Amino acid sequence: xxxxxxxxxxxxxxxxxxxxxxxxxxxxxxxxxxxxxxxxxxxxxxxxxxxxxxxxxxxxxxxxxxxxxxxxxxxxxxxxxxxxxxxxxxxxxxxxxxxxxxxxxxxxxxxxxxxxxxxxxxxxxxxxxxxxxxxxxxxxxxxxxxxxxxxxxxxxxxxxxxxxxxxxxxxxxxxxxxxxxxxxxxxxxxxxxxxxxxxxxxxxxxxxxxxxxxxxxxxxxxxxxxxxxxxxxxxxxxxxxxxxxxxxxxxxxxxxxxxxxxxxxxxxxxxxxxxxxxxxxxxxxxxxxxxxxxxxxxxxxxxxxxxxxxxxxxxxxxxxxxxxxxxxxxxxxxxxxxxxxxxxxxxxxxxxxxxxxxxxxxxxxxxxxxxxxxxxxxxxxxxxxxxxxxxxxxxxxxxxxxxxxxxxxxxxxxxxxxxxxxxxxxxxxxxxxxxxxxxxxxxxxxxxxxxxxxxxxxxxxxxxxxxxxxxxxxxxxxxxxxxxxxxxxxxxxxxxxxxxxxxxxxxxxxxxxxxxxxxxxxxxxxxxxxxxxxxxxxxxxxxxxxxxxxx
Amino acid sequence: xxxxxxxxxxxxxxxxxxxxxxxxxxxxxxxxxxxxxxxxxxxxxxxxxxxxxxxxxxxxxxxxxxxxxxxxxxxxxxxxxxxxxxxxxxxxxxxxxxxxxxxxxxx
Ligand code: SF4
Numbered sequence: 028x029x030x031x032x033x034x035x036x037x038x039x040x041x042x043x044x045x046x047x048x049x050x051x052x053x054x055x056x057x058x059x060x061x062x063x064x065x066x067x068x069x070x071x072x073x074x075x076x077x078x079x080x081x082x083x084x085x086x087x088x089x090x091x092x093x094x095x096x097x098x099x100x101x102x103x104x105x106x107x108x109x110x111x112x113x114x115x116x117x118x119x120x121x122x123x124x125x126x127x128x129x130x131x132x133x134x135x136x137x138x139x140x141x142x143x144x145x146x147x148x149x150x151x152x153x154x155x156x157x158x159x160x161x162x163x164x165x166x167x168x169x170x171x172x173x174x175x176x177x178x179x180x181x182x183x184x185x186x187x188x189x190x191x192x193x194x195x196x197x198x199x200x201x202x203x204x205x206x207x208x209x210x211x212x213x214x215x216x217x218x219x220x221x222x223x224x225x226x227x228x229x230x231x232x233x234x235x236x237x238x239x240x241x242x243x244x245x246x247x248x249x250x251x252x253x254x255x256x257x258x259x260x261x262x263x264x265x266x267x268x269x270x271x272x273x274x275x276x277x278x279x280x281x282x283x284x285x286x287x288x289x290x291x292x293x294x295x296x297x298x299x300x301x302x303x304x305x306x307x308x309x310x311x312x313x314x315x316x317x318x319x320x321x322x323x324x325x326x327x328x329x330x331x332x333x334x335x336x337x338x339x340x341x342x343x344x345x346x347x348x349x350x351x352x353x354x355x356x357x358x359x360x361x362x363x364x365x366x367x368x369x370x371x372x373x374x375x376x377x378x379x380x381x382x383x384x385x386x387x388x389x390x391x392x393x394x395x396x397x398x399x400x401x402x403x404x405x406x407x408x409x410x411x412x413x414x415x416x417x418x419x420x421x422x423x424x425x426x427x428x429x430x431x432x433x434x435x436x437x438x439x440x441x442x443x444x445x446x447x448x449x450x451x452x453x454x455x456x457x458x459x460x461x462x463x464x465x466x467x468x469x470x471x472x473x474x475x476x477x478x479x480x481x482x483x484x485x486x487x488x489x490x491x492x493x494x495x496x497x498x499x500x501x502x503x504x505x506x507x508x509x510x511x512x513x514x515x516x517x518x519x520x521x522x523x524x525x526x527x528x529x530x531x532x533x534x535x536x537x538x539x540x541x542x543x544x545x546x547x548x549x550x551x552x553x554x555x556x557x558x559x560x561x562x563x564x565x566x567x568x569x570x571x572x573x574x575x576x577x578x
Numbered sequence: 579x580x581x582x583x584x585x586x587x588x589x590x591x592x593x594x595x596x597x598x599x600x601x602x603x604x605x606x607x608x609x610x611x612x613x614x615x616x617x618x619x620x621x622x623x624x625x626x627x628x629x630x631x632x633x634x635x636x637x638x639x640x641x642x643x644x645x646x647x648x649x650x651x652x653x654x655x656x657x658x659x660x661x662x663x664x665x666x667x668x669x670x671x672x673x674x675x676x677x678x679x680x681x682x683x684x685x
Contacts, residue, residue, distance in 0.1 A: 054590060056633035074637060076660050077671055079592035107670055122670075124591035374666055445656060446664035454659075456666045506654050 039141045046070045047129035054126065071142025072128055075449050081120045081128060083135060083142045086177070087155050087170045088116035088400040092391040095398050097138040099383035105131050110383070112368060112376040114440060114491055116154055116400045121447055153177050153195045156204045157401035160322060161363055161409045163355035166216045166224050169199035171317040172253070175309065179254060193278070194233075201520065206402065208232045208241045208522035209494055211278045212260065215520070217247060225249050230260055230290070231282035234488040238524045239279040242287040244294055254309055259298035263290065323395035323410055328360025332413035345420050347469065348431040353416065364394070364408040364419055365401070367430040367438055371467040372460050375441040376404030385426050393419050402491070403440055403479075405433065435472040436480065436545075437463050440491055444484025444501060445508070451484035453501025453508035458482050458537050465538040466545075475545055478558045481516075494518035496559050497544060498525040499537065510537050514544070514570060515562045528567060529575050540574055547573040579645045580653070581614035583607070584622045585660070586635035594660050594672070595635060597625065603635055606677035607661040608649045613640075651681045658683045 046066070053063040067073075071082040083098070090098075098118055102110045105127045106120045113119055123131060135141055153173040160168040176195055196210040207213025213229035225247045232241030248256055264278050267285070282290045339346040354363040366386060369375050378386075390398045390408055393415045399407035411419055423429040432438045439462060442448065444455030459482055466472060482499040483490030492498030498513035509531045516525030532540050545558075547570050552561045562570075584597035595603035596610035604610065613619045619640070626638040642653035652658045662678040663671015672678040 054633065059631055060589075060636045074587055074592060076656070077592075077594060077663060078587070122592075126590045445659060446666050451656075454665065456664075460666065508655065 036136075036139065039136050039139075039143065042070065042141070042143055043129065043132040043136055046132060050125060050129050067125075069143065070128075070132065072125070073449075075121070075443075075447055076445070076451075077447065078122045079125055079128070080447070081123050081131065081142055082113075083118050083120070083140060085117045085140070085400050087153070087159065087173055088157050088402075089159075089170070090398045090400065091138075092387040092396045092398070094138045094140055095383050095387035095390070097134060097140070099380045099387065101131055101134055102383065103380040109377050109379045111374075111443065112378060112400050112404050112406070114402045114404060114442070114489055116157070116402055118400070119443075121443075153180075153197060154205060154210075154402065155196065156198045156200060157399045157407050158204060158354065158363055158409065159199065159399075160320060161356050161358075161361075162200050162202075162204075163357050164202050165200040165357060166218065167199045168317075168320055169197040169205075169214070169216065170320045171313055172199075172214065172226075172250070173197050174316045174319070175254070175313055176257070178312075179257075203518070203520040203522075206491070206494065206518035206522070208520075209234050209238070209491075209518055210241065212257065213241050214253070219247050223249070226253055228253075228256060228260070231279040231287075232522075233277055233279045234491060234493050236486050236488075237277075237279065238488070238493040239283065240522050240524060241279075242282060242290070244291050250313075251310060255301060256294075256298055259294050259301060262297055262301075263293045322358075323397075325358045325361065326412070328358075328412065328414075330359035330413075332360060332416075334414040335416050338417035342417075344424070344429070344431070345417060347473075348420055348424075348429050349416060351431045351435065351473075352429075352433045356410075360413055362411050362413050362416060364411045364416070365433045366406040366408065366423060366428055367433050368405050368428075369432060369438050369459075369463065370427060370430050371437065371463045373463070374456050375439055375459050378406075382426065382428060385422065385428070389419055389422055403438060405438070431469060432472055434477050434479070435469075436466045436475055436478050437469075437472055438479070439463060440479070440481040440495070442483050442490035444482070444490075448484055450487060451501070452486075452503040453484050453510065454534070455482040455484040455490055455499075455501055458499060458501070458510065458534060461534075461538045462541055465542065475549070476557050479517075480541070491518065492516070493524050494522060495525060496562070497541065502531065504531070508534050510534060512537075512540060512544075512574075514567060515559070517559060526567060529571055543573045544570055579612075579614055580642060581612040581645070582619050582622060582640045583610045583612055583643045583650060583652070584626060584638065584640055585610075585657070586629060586638040589633055589636050596661075597622070601625070605672065607643075607652075607672075607679050608677070610643075610650055612643060612645055612650055646681070649679050649681065651679070651685075655683060655685065658685065 049066045052058045073080045105123050107122050111119045153176050155169045155173050159170050194210045195212045196205045196207045197214040198205040199216045207215050209232040215227040228245045229241035230244050267281050352365045356362050393411050394408035395410040439459040441455040441459035445451035479495045480497045481491045481495035483492040484501045492500045494516040500511045502509050511531045512528045513525030517523050548558050588595050598604040598609045599611045630638045641657045643650045662673040665683045
């Protein structure tokens with residue numbers, strides 16, 4: 028599992044020491060807020076509605092049991108006993124005091140964690156598939172490339188002054204669980220006609236105010252050419268990037284303005300001009316990094332586990348959970364356990380100190396000490412033997428964490444919204460709670476089938492509403508909360524941006540509106556057709572009619 | 579009667595505070611000073627720029643509120659939530675400490 032090398036460790040310690048000094052100087056008045064603000068943002072400290080918020084990076088969403096325990100301890104000692112797992116696969120604390128934050132950063136450094144570089148106009152943490160290294164459909168573990176990209180971007184002078192924040196996502200599997208098409212740069216691994224694995228390079232995707240699906244700049248690239256190629260992409264971008272207007276400077280706007288063809292042409296020209304130097308160095312570095320992500324020593328197991336099959340026969344709740352929340356593993360006899368943080372009436376992504384400790388314990392006992400965070404605000408135990416699934420489920424079930432709704436209607440993404448966020452125009456969490464209560468019946472959720480509902484509290488789209496099958500965006504209409512519904516978004520390998528259905532709704536009206544959309548789908552769906560497939564076949568009209576037709 | 583209240587976040591712990599009649603930063607909205615005249619509001623603006631440069635509070639600004647009996651009710655839901663705490667965690671924030679106010683975040 029991933030560990031810092033020496034360089035990172037020293038760097039993090041130095042930054043923490045600097046931050047302690049900066050906080051002291053802020054509290055004594057030596058630094059004004061204007062001087063201090065950029066420094067605290069560099070260390071992941073934001074000022075929110077009620078208090079400061081600390082955003083802790085979780086590289087590749089991968090955590091060890093001791094790290095999770097430390098996060099739990101920080102929640103208990105320095106916060107209000109809980110943390111919030113976000114769509115960026117990190118954790119946020121909602122109530123830390125500034126004067127405590129240097130200690131918190133020290134505690135994070137003790138377990139090789141930090142809050143650095145989660146803000147500003149630089150390359151953010153590279154994100155990836157939450158099932159990296161374990162998914163049955165995966166070609167190769169994408170995390171070594173992620174780590175190579177992180178190092179490359181953080182050391183590269185050209186990236187220090189990017190016009191805008193810059194996000195990269197990477198997936199090593201045909202099924203895209205990392206939403207690569209809505210990032211500034213997306214990398215998607217494929218095999219070419221000769222069966223050789225290589226990378227599709229996408230660029231110009233994004234959410235926020237101007238959502239766009241990325242264009243494919245190159246459909247297949249051998250891995251050794253990846254960094255030089257990305258350098259070419261970045262140089263073309265930096266050459267044109269508009270720093271004069273903060274809403275226009277994203278790479279998606281550039282590609283939109285130049286046209287995909289012209290952007291491609293310029294990148295290829297730049298790539299051909301610069302050549303591909305230093306290839307061997309990178310290959311050596313990649314091999315070194317890959318060792319950090321080496322899987323645990325798998326036991327030689329039969330893929331079918333009799334214990335597991337018997338347990339399913341004996342317990343219907345367990346069988347449902349196993350069907351919905353457990354995914355295929357690449358190693359025989361193993362499974363990927365997904366822990367939904369979306370109980371009925373809960374706050375999506377929130378976990379208490381006790382819950383974090385329980386998951387840490389379970390990972391220690393059953394999952395090679397490892398935990399993942401997903402961009403759908405859930406947790407994963409990536410290395411569970413099938414014969415242990417019942418024991419894991421029982422422990423989760425006792426704690427109310429065996430919620431069998433993964434990828435279904437109750438598995439709702441919601442950003443913090445106006446309950447916490449200073450930028451919000453409306454609340455998100457109560458809408459998620461209302462919908463979760465209305466559709467609490469799991470049998471009904473299974474009948475509806477795979478469905479994503481994502482909610483954002485403002486146009487920044489942290490709740491990924493643009494790429495939800497049903498997206499909900501909270502807006503302010505004359506001082507009142509109002510919600511726009513979009514349909515037809517997706518963030519997988521067939522990504523699309525949802526379309527606004529029509530006039531918005533008040534918060535109280537949203538659950539009924541969702542109900543009508545679901546009823547319409549059920550009435551018109553074809554044999555085993557999912558919601559998204561139905562929407563793509565019939566378009567928005569039947570849904571509009573159901574919602575807006577005057578009686 | 580409507581007026582304006584000066585609010586900020588405290589630097590050391592980040593919590594929401596309101597300017598009271600003695601020129602101090604109070605945690606409870608009910609202790610705030612409701613500026614109802616142009617002259618008071620002009621004074622608020624001076625206090626805001628001085629306080630914003632100081633060490634006690636940060637992000638100082640004015641919001642609209644209305645007097646309702648003994649308490650003040652912010653005009654906008656955002657400020658009502660700031661004065662109370664998260665609507666989804668009634669056990670947290672000022673509402674949990676009994677200093678939130680009797681009004682509802684939803685108005
Ligand atoms: S989408 Fe808006 S309201 Fe939600 S967390 Fe992001 S900035 Fe805050």
